[in-house]
Amino acid sequence: AQKITQTQPGMFVQEKEAVTLDCTYDTSDPSYGLFWYKQPSSGEMIFLIYQGSYDQQNATEGRYSLNFQKARKSANLVISASQLGDSAMYFCAMREASLGYSTLTFGKGTMLLVSP
Amino acid sequence: SAVISQKPSRDICQRGTSLTIQCQVDSQVTMMFWYRQQPGQSLTLIATANQGSEATYESGFVIDKFPISRPNLTFSTLTVSNMSPEDSSIYLCSLGSYNEQFFGPGTRLTVL
Numbered sequence A: 001a002q003k004i005t006q007t008q009p010g011m012f013v014q015e016k017e018a019v020t021l022d023c024t025y026d027t028s029d030p031s032y033g034l035f036w037y038k039q040p041s042s043g044e045m046i047f048l049i050y051q052g053s054y055d056q057q058n059a060t061e062g063r064y065s066l067n068f069q070k071a072r073k074s075a076n077l078v079i080s081a082s083q084l085g086d087s088a089m090y091f092c093a094m095r096e097a098s099l100g101y102s103t104l105t106f107g108k109g110t111m112l113l114v115s116p
Numbered sequence B: 001s002a003v004i005s006q007k008p009s010r011d012i013c014q015r016g017t018s019l020t021i022q023c024q025v026d027s028q029v030t031m032m033f034w035y036r037q038q039p040g041q042s043l044t045l046i047a048t049a050n051q052g053s054e055a056t057y058e059s060g061f062v063i064d065k066f067p068i069s070r071p072n073l074t075f076s077t078l079t080v081s082n083m084s085p086e087d088s089s090i091y092l093c094s095l096g097s098y099n100e101q102f103f104g105p106g107t108r109l110t111v112l
Helices: none
Strands: A010-014 A019-021 A032-039 A046-052 A064-069 A074-079 A088-096 A110-115 B004-007 B010-013 B019-025 B031-037 B043-050 B068-072 B075-080 B089-097 B100-103 B107-111
Touching (some): A046 B100, A074 A088, B019 B107, B031 B075
Parallel strands (some): B010 B107
Antiparallel strands (some): A032 A088, A064 A074, B031 B043, B089 B100
16 A cells, blocks of 8 residues: 555646645654655755644644645645746655654646646 | 765766766765656665765665765765666765755766
């Protein structure tokens, strides 16, 4: 079974609108962390936001927020007020304590296109 | 966050040859990681490199194909040996702690 599932291969949004990128995960480890990355066409991986399994509040970083629903094992990324520069590939990833925090497991990604 | 640089940024190589990718960090780190991203795919961990010990390789990756050096706490190299077109990928070095993980700019390798 896939550990990280991103069901949206592509998403379209108009500039200034909010968009939610879906991510569900599968783990039996009570201690884990969830990450979101942005990969523009240049290929670099840009760290956006982190949510720990024991964090009580949803993580936020500027226009990025993480809608963490632990019981449903989902960690959706919300981008508010989309900008043209947000067009990129977005990856959800998970780290599990049982693996010694040495491995990030990635989903297949969602391509986001922001139109004017 | 640490600044991570990689050399080369991209290369085009002939099959059967080898390429060594360098990763430099501006601060001392214990663990460094090497990832591969094949075209249109997600990232896959190749190995974990600790200074002073042999690298630990993930399933499907072997030292003969991807030898790694870690001579000090700020530097690592990954060699892609005896390359074939299937090795065409972006190779990224990475480091981090439990709640953050940063990546270098990547090396885009094309094997003809």
